[in-house]
Structure formats: C-alpha cells, structure tokens
Amino acid sequence: xxxxxxxxxxxxxxxxxxxxxxxxxxxxxxxxxxxxxxxxxxxxxxxxxxxxxxxxxxxxxxxxxxxxxxxxxxxxxxxxxxxxxxxxxxxxxxxxxxxxxxxxxxxxxxxxxxxxxxxxxxxxxxxxxxxxxxxxxxxxxxxxxxxxxxxxxxxxxxxxxxxxxxxxxxxxxxxxxxxxxxxxxxxxxxxxxxxxxxxxxxxxxxxxxxxxxxxxxxxxxxx
Amino acid sequence: xxxxxxxxxxxxxxxxxxxxxxxxxxxxxxxxxxxxxxxxxxxxxxxxxxxxxxxxxxxxxxxxxxxxxxxxxxxxxxxxxxxxxxxxxxxxxxxxxxxxxxxxxxxxxxxxxxxxxxxxxxxxxxxxxxxxxxxxxxxxxxxxxxxxxxxxxxxxxxxxxxxxxxxxxxxxxxxxxxxxxxxxxxxxxxxxxxxxxxxxxxxxxxxxxxxxxxxxxxxxxxxxxxxxxxxxxxxxxx
Numbered sequence: 280x281x282x283x284x285x286x287x288x289x290x291x292x293x294x295x296x297x298x299x300x301x302x303x304x305x306x307x308x309x310x311x312x313x314x315x316x317x318x319x320x321x322x323x324x325x326x327x328x329x330x331x332x333x334x335x336x337x338x339x340x341x342x343x344x345x346x347x348x349x350x351x352x353x354x355x356x357x358x359x360x361x362x363x364x365x366x367x368x369x370x371x372x373x374x375x376x377x378x379x380x381x382x383x384x385x386x387x388x389x390x391x392x393x394x395x396x397x398x399x400x401x402x403x404x405x406x407x408x409x410x411x412x413x414x415x416x417x418x419x420x421x422x423x424x425x426x427x428x429x430x431x432x433x434x435x436x437x438x439x440x441x442x443x444x445x446x447x448x449x450x451x452x453x454x455x456x457x458x459x460x461x462x463x464x465x466x467x468x469x470x471x472x473x474x475x476x477x478x479x480x481x482x483x484x485x486x487x488x489x490x491x492x493x494x495x496x497x498x499x500x501x502x
Numbered sequence: 503x504x505x506x507x508x509x510x511x512x513x514x515x516x517x518x519x520x521x522x523x524x525x526x527x528x529x530x531x532x533x534x535x536x537x538x539x540x541x542x543x544x545x546x547x548x549x550x551x552x553x554x555x556x557x558x559x560x561x562x563x564x565x566x567x568x569x570x571x572x573x574x575x576x577x578x579x580x581x582x583x584x585x586x587x588x589x590x591x592x593x594x595x596x597x598x599x600x601x602x603x604x605x606x607x608x609x610x611x612x613x614x615x616x617x618x619x620x621x622x623x624x625x626x627x628x629x630x631x632x633x634x635x636x637x638x639x640x641x642x643x644x645x646x647x648x649x650x651x652x653x654x655x656x657x658x659x660x661x662x663x664x665x666x667x668x669x670x671x672x673x674x675x676x677x678x679x680x681x682x683x684x685x686x687x688x689x690x691x692x693x694x695x696x697x698x699x700x701x702x703x704x705x706x707x708x709x710x711x712x713x714x715x716x717x718x719x720x721x722x723x724x725x726x727x728x729x730x731x732x733x734x735x736x737x738x739x740x
Contacts, residue, residue: 280711280731282740288727296674303725306674309681310728317740356685361739432649499658 288319293325300333304345312353316361319377323384326350330387337392338434347388347396351405368460370405371412379413379421390428394438397446407443411450419467426475441484444475448491455499463498504537511545520552523557528566532573546570550608552598552731557613567609567617569659571595571625589696592624592632599629600641611648615655618676624632624683627676631683635700639709646713649673650722651698674725685734707734 293310296303307329314322336342358369378384379475389404391396397404408495413421429440455462458461472492511530514523527549534542549566556562571591578590599606610616610625617626633641649655655673687697710730716725 280707280734285731285735286740289729292724292727295721302672304730305678306725309678309732312736313728313732316735316738359689360685360737481548 282317286314286321289292289317291320297325297328298332300329300336300346304349305310308345308350309357311350312357314353314358315373317371322354323381327381327384330384331381334387334391339385340393340398343393343396344398347392348405351396355405359364361372364434365481367408367411370408371415375409375412375416375418378409379416379418382424385421385424386428388428389425391434392430392432393434394436395429397431397438397442397443407446407450409475410443411447411454412466414447414451415454415462415470417463417468419471420463422468422471423475426471426478428477439479439481441479441481441488444472444479444488445484445491448488448495451495455496461499464495465497469495504534504541504602507533507537508541508545515535515545515552516525516550524549524553524562526567528569533568535574535577539598543602543701547602547605547608550605554608554612560614560619562606563614563617563619564623567613567688568619568623569623572623577579587630588628588683591628592636592696595625595629596632597635599633600638603644606641607648610645611652613652613654615672616649616652616676618679624679627679628683630680631687634680634684634706634710635687635702636700637703637706639703639706641715642706643709643713646710647716648711649676650717650726672725673722674729677726677729679732681732684733688736692694702733708736 289310293307296307302309311322314325324500330337333346336346354374355366358373362369396406410425411423429435429443460502469492471491476485476489479488509528514520514527517523530682531542533548534545550557553562553566574594575590577585579586579592601620603676618624630645650673654730655676684702688692688700711734715729716731717726
C-alpha cells in the first residue's frame with residue numbers, strides 16, 4: 280500500500296477513535312507504533328493527544344504502564360519488524376531524535392506520570408532507555424528538561440530521581456562496553472548531568488551519581 | 503471404542519435433555535478426535551448449530567468452543583507450554599477449519615467475540631494469524647466478513663476483565679491480538695524455526711486491505727483498519 284495512503288488511513292482511523300482510550304487502548308497503541316515507521320512527528324502528536332486527554336491514567340501505576348510503557352514497548356515491537364538491531368537501540372534511533380524536542384511530552388512523562396513510567400522492579404524501563412539515548416545522542420537540552428521534570432514529579436514513589444539517574448548511567452556503561460556502536464559523551468552533556476545533581480536531595484545518592492558521572496568515559500569502546 | 507463414543511453421542515444429540523448434556527457431548531467430540539478427526543469435527547459442528555442461540559453467553563462459549571480448542575492444544579502441545587500453541591493450531595486446527603465452512607461461520611460469525619473471551623482463550627485470533635501467514639486469502643476474506651458482521655462483538659454478556667484497562671473484547675482488540683500473533687510467529691526467536699517458511703504474501707496483503715471495504719460503520723472501520731494495515735504492512739518501511 281502506498282505510504283501516503285497508509286499514513287492518511289492511520290490518521291483518519293485515529294481521529295475516529297482517539298477519545299475512546301479506555302476501550303480501544305490496544306488499537307490506539309498499535310496505531311501510534313505503526314505510524315512511527317512512517318512519520319515520527321505524527322506518531323508523537325497522536326501520543327501527546329492521548330497523554331493530555333487521559334491525565335488520570337498517567338498518574339497511576341496501571342495507567343502509566345499502558346499509556347507510556349505500553350506505547351514504547353509496542354513501538355519497539357513494530358520497529359523490530361523493519362530493523363534487526365536490539366530493541367533498545369530502535370527507540371534510540373527512531374524515537375528519541377524527535378521525542379527530545381517535544382517538551383510537552385517530556386513534561387507529561389517525566390513530571391506528571393507515576394514514577395516517570397519506570398517502576399521499582401525495572402532495570403531498563405522504556406522511559407529510562409529514552410533518557411539514556413538522549414544522553415548518548417547529545418541532546419543536552421532534553422537531558423536538562425528531563426532532570427528538571429523528574430525533580431518536580433510528586434509521584435516518584437517507588438523510584439527516586441537518584442536511582443533513575445544511577446540506572447541510566449549503568450545502562451550507558453553496559454552499552455559502552457558491548458563494542459557495538461560508537462557513542463561520544465561531550466562536555467555539554469556531562470555539564471547537564473552535573474548541574475542536575477542539585478535536584479537530588481539524598482546526599483548519598485547525590486554522591487553516588489556524581490562519581491558515576493565523573494567516571495563516564497568520553498566515548499564508547501569499539502573494535 | 504470409536505463406535506462406543508459415537509453411539510453415546512447419537513443417544514444424546516437429539517435428546518430432550520440436550521441442554522443438560524452439553525458437557526458430555528463435548529467430551530464425546532474430544533474423545534472422538536483421537537480416532538477420527540473429521541467425524542469429531544462434524545459432531546462438534548452439530549452441537550454448535552444446536553447451541554447457536556446461546557453462543558452469546560461467555561460460559562457457553564467456554565464450554566462448547568474454547569474447551570475443544572483447549573483439549574486439542576493439550577493433546578498435541580508436546581512441550582506443554584503456551585509457547586507451542588501456535589504450532590498446534592497451525593498443524594491440527596487450521597486444516598479442519600479449511601474443510602468446515604459451517605464451523606468457521608459459527609465460530610467467527612455467531613459466537614461471542616468470535617470465541618476470544620479472555621487472556622487464555624485466544625485460540626481464534628491465533629488461528630486467524632496462522633491462516634494469514636499460511637497464505638489462504640479466500641479463507642481470510644471469509645473470516646473477515648464474518649467478524650465484521652458478528653453482532654456479538656463486545657456483547658454486554660461478556661464482562662471478562664482479564665486485562666485491567668481493556669473492558670471490551672471488541673473487534674479492534676481481536677484483530678490487534680491477531681497482529682500480535684503474526685508478529686510472534688514471524689519474529690520471535692522461539693518461533694523462527696517452525697515458522698521460518700511462512701510469509702505474508704502480496705495477495706494476502708491485498709486481500710486484507712480489500713476486506714476493510716466490508717465494514718460499513720465508521721468507528722468500526724477505524725478500529726479494524728489500524729491492525730489490518732499493521733499486518734498488511736508487516737516488515738515494510740515507511
């Protein structure tokens with residue numbers, strides 16, 4: 280099917296059912312994910328509409344699992360049909376370049392949602408992965424925005440901002456050590472992370488994050 | 503033994519107490535499947551046609567539809583786990599659906615939510631996914647037509663809240679589940695060995711897109727279009 284026709288069909292379909300998240304969540308999630316193959320900006324517009332119009336959902340564990348984690352997971356699955364790489368890289372390559380510029384969505388996820396969509400038992404929550412790739416791809420403004428929004432999130436009940444940052448840095452270390460892709464971490468990113476330490480109130484967490492940031496290599500190791 | 507089973511079935515199928523003998527009759531179908539699959543399917547079809555007015559109730563669907571699928575799965579699922587269910591449906595269920603149009607009509611067209619009534623009762627989306635990747639466009643088109651006309655999609659008689667936020671097993675969810683099984687069979691590491699020879703052919707993609715025209719209501723068309731396009735464009739870049 281012609282790409283333009285597909286995009287139009289998906290958009291028209293989304294318009295018809297966008298106000299029925301409660302009963303059509305699986306179809307709407309698939310729509311956003313499928314659109315990411317064709318037009319990331321339209322996909323994020325759709326997602327933003329749902330996030331804005333279902334704010335009570337993003338405030339709860341169950342709701343945020345569906346509307347935040349669920350959308351990102353489904354997006355990874357759909358992107359996996361066109362790209363063989365590990366799913367975490369797909370979010371980094373296809374979604375983050377556009378997500379980083381969407382302050383409205385970043386605020387909804389990292390400031391307004393339950394635990395910024397990343398829960399206690401998840402080492403690699405999808406929202407953590409998004410943040411990781413904002414760091415790896417050098418989106419310093421987005422990194423600053425996310426850390427600011429996390430500091431204002433009153434629903435971080437299971438995951439502290441310090442833990443969120445520590446997890447992210449551990450993931451970066453793992454990615455750096457797996458010799459697959461070359462990434463650099465420039466001074467602007469390191470400065471953004473260091474400036475964000477001010478938001479971490481717990482002293483030991485702040486110290487731990489400070490060490491981790493200072494220990495970050497400037498680039499990954501590749502063969 | 504086959505004759506014993508069949509005679510038992512015959513003595514009950516036209517009994518005046520038929521409605522109280524459903525479980526026994528379904529057991530006859532399950533037992534007969536060991537000996538003669540074609541005869542078992544004919545017996546099942548007859549039971550379903552007599553129960554057709556009650557296939558709008560979740561407990562009836564569980565007893566007379568899901569139970570048969572479930573027993574076939576248990577019998578042939580050599581690993582005894584949910585991961586192998588797609589292979590079982592492809593090898594042991596799809597072939598008899600191809601030969602039994604009336605069975606297809608009852609299940610996909612006249613059963614509550616086309617038999618998909620809860621998390622572990624997902625046999626019918628799996629079968630549809632198998633038929634799609636097994637490249638049978640005529641059967642897919644037939645099933646799509648039946649699904650679109652199934653008046654019991656998301657019937658108020660079904661309120662099975664297996665997944666917290668999805669309160670209705672509507673046609674959009676049915677087709678989205680079908681897409682997920684297509685994905686699983688074609689991309690999952692555990693499936694690749696068995697399903698590596700299957701693809702979604704170009705004529706199947708055309709058939710799927712064409713089937714959307716069968717839907718007349720805008721909102722239903724919208725919720726069907728999304729998963730159908732996702733299947734039809736499986737593996738296609740933008």
